[in-house]
Each structure stands twice: as C-alpha cells, then as structure tokens.
Amino acid sequence: MNVAMSLKTVVIWNQYSSTYLKSHIFKAFIRPILMYGIETTNLTKSEINDLRITEGIIIKRMIRVSNRCSTRNLFLDLNITPTKTFIENSKTEFLTRLIDKKLTNEIIEEMIEVNGIKDMWNSISHILDESEINNTQNIKLIC
Incomplete structure (x- = not known):
C-alpha cells in the first residue's frame, strides 16, 4: 500500500486515473x-482460492468497484489472467527454465527415475502426464 500512497503523491493515481492504468499497475507491481516464489511451493485448493479472493479484493478497491462484482468477469474485462492459470503458467515456465540448466536438468532426470516428477509438481500434474514423462525433453515439449 505504500506504493499506492507514493503514486497518489505524484498524481498517477487519483479518481481520474483510467482503469486500464490501474489494471496495468496491478499486473506490473502488485501481482x-x-x-x-509461488512456483516453488505446492498450494492447496483453499490457498489458491484465498489468493484469488485477495487479488479480487485488491483490484476492486483499486478501481472502486463494489465487492459484489464478480471477480471472474472483472478479470476478463481488465485482461488479467485468472489466478489459477497464472500460477500454472509460472510453474511450467519455472520447470522449463530448470530443464534448460545442466545441473538442474540432471537432478530432475534423477527424480524422474526415482519417484516420478508428479511428486514435486502435483499442482500442474494435469499438464504432465506420467506415461509420457521418461526424460526432461518430453517435459519441455509438454510445457
């Protein structure tokens, strides 16, 4: 919220600021x-829902919309990626970055041999089909 107060003092953020600018500030700074660090943690459905609710409250207060407004429709109108999709994309991008590095690639290859990749990446397990995963190249193609 200190960022919001700083933006108010330089007259970027006031009652006349466009919703496009406010949604851009949300996407660039707040989200x-x-x-x-979300890509390295395993979140439960309730934790993801709590994040979604928090994001909805923040964006609604930013653009001064009633809390009864649907978060899903608001995110669609403002071109904001839904929370669950954003988390899944972050995790898949993180996994592909890990595969691109030599050392982490070797570690992931070893994990696949020992206990499968789904143990570590259970939140994107619907993307990673265990039958197709036998090396990191297949993971990279899937992601």
Whole structure:
C-alpha cells in the first residue's frame, strides 16, 4: 500500500486515473509481489482460492468497484489472467527454465527415475502426464 500512497503523491493515481492504468499497475507491481516464489511451493485448493479472493479484493478497491462484482468477469474485462492459470503458467515456465540448466536438468532426470516428477509438481500434474514423462525433453515439449 505504500506504493499506492507514493503514486497518489505524484498524481498517477487519483479518481481520474483510467482503469486500464490501474489494471496495468496491478499486473506490473502488485501481482508479482503477491506471487513471489509461488512456483516453488505446492498450494492447496483453499490457498489458491484465498489468493484469488485477495487479488479480487485488491483490484476492486483499486478501481472502486463494489465487492459484489464478480471477480471472474472483472478479470476478463481488465485482461488479467485468472489466478489459477497464472500460477500454472509460472510453474511450467519455472520447470522449463530448470530443464534448460545442466545441473538442474540432471537432478530432475534423477527424480524422474526415482519417484516420478508428479511428486514435486502435483499442482500442474494435469499438464504432465506420467506415461509420457521418461526424460526432461518430453517435459519441455509438454510445457
């Protein structure tokens, strides 16, 4: 919220600011702070739902819309990726970055041999089909 107060003092954020600008500020500053490190954690459905609710409350307060407004429709109108999709995309991008590095590629190959990749990446398990995963190249193609 300190960022919001700073933006008010430089007259970027006031009652006349466009919703496009406010949604861009949300996507560029607020969401990355909320989702920092999310790709390395396994979240339950209730935790993902809590994040979705928090994001909805923040964006509704930013653009001064009633809390009764549907978060899903608001995100669609403002061209904001839904929370669950954003988390899945972050995790798949993180996994592909890990596969691109030599050392982490070897570690992931070993994990696949020992206990399968789904143990570590259960939140994107619907993307990763265990039958197709026998090496990191297949994972990279899937992601």
